[in-house]
Amino acid sequence: MYSKIYSALVQHYISGGFGLPTGYENDGFEPDVGAPYAAVYNLPADSYPDTVGEIGRDERVGIFQISIFYPTGGGRGDALAMTDQILMHFKAGSFPEYSGQIVTIHSSTISPGRVVDGWYQLDISAAWTATTLR
Numbered sequence: 001m002y003s004k005i006y007s008a009l010v011q012h013y014i015s016g017g018f019g020l021p022t023g024y025e026n027d028g029f030e031p032d033v034g035a036p037y038a039a040v041y042n043l044p045a046d047s048y049p050d051t052v053g054e055i056g057r058d059e060r061v062g063i064f065q066i067s068i069f070y071p072t073g074g075g076r077g078d079a080l081a082m083t084d085q086i087l088m089h090f091k092a093g094s095f096p097e098y099s100g101q102i103v104t105i106h107s108s109t110i111s112p113g114r115v116v117d118g119w120y121q122l123d124i125s126a127a128w129t130a131t132t133l134r
Contacts, residue, residue: 008130025040044060064126071119092108104128108126108127
């Protein structure tokens with residue numbers, strides 16, 4: 001269930017064609033020094049029974065986080081432009097799908113920019129739900 005949810009969200013990210021080298025969870029990605037990049041994370045939050053009984057459905061919720069990193073000292077214009085592209089792609093009402101698993105995007109937001117380990121970092125968080133079978 002979570003593997004299909006994660007795959008749906010990652011495939012949706014890839015389909016955006018953002019052109020940033022991207023690290024995915026536990027893939028050993030090493031960014032190039034001085035070149036913008038992204039990292040994506042799925043943050044499952046909770047699950048709720050949608051129906052009762054041994055055979056039924058559960059509603060799963062979470063956040064798909066896309067963190068983008070730009071070299072410091074170059075201003076925030078390019079990073080904000082990329083953020084806008086990602087926000088538009090993960091807009092409310094998007095329905096990423098993978099192998100029959102549909103995920104609903106309810107909202108997407110941006111965190112304040114900050115410098116972390118020599119990179120200017122912005123996080124885009126897309127709130128999602130998905131109904132899974134037990």
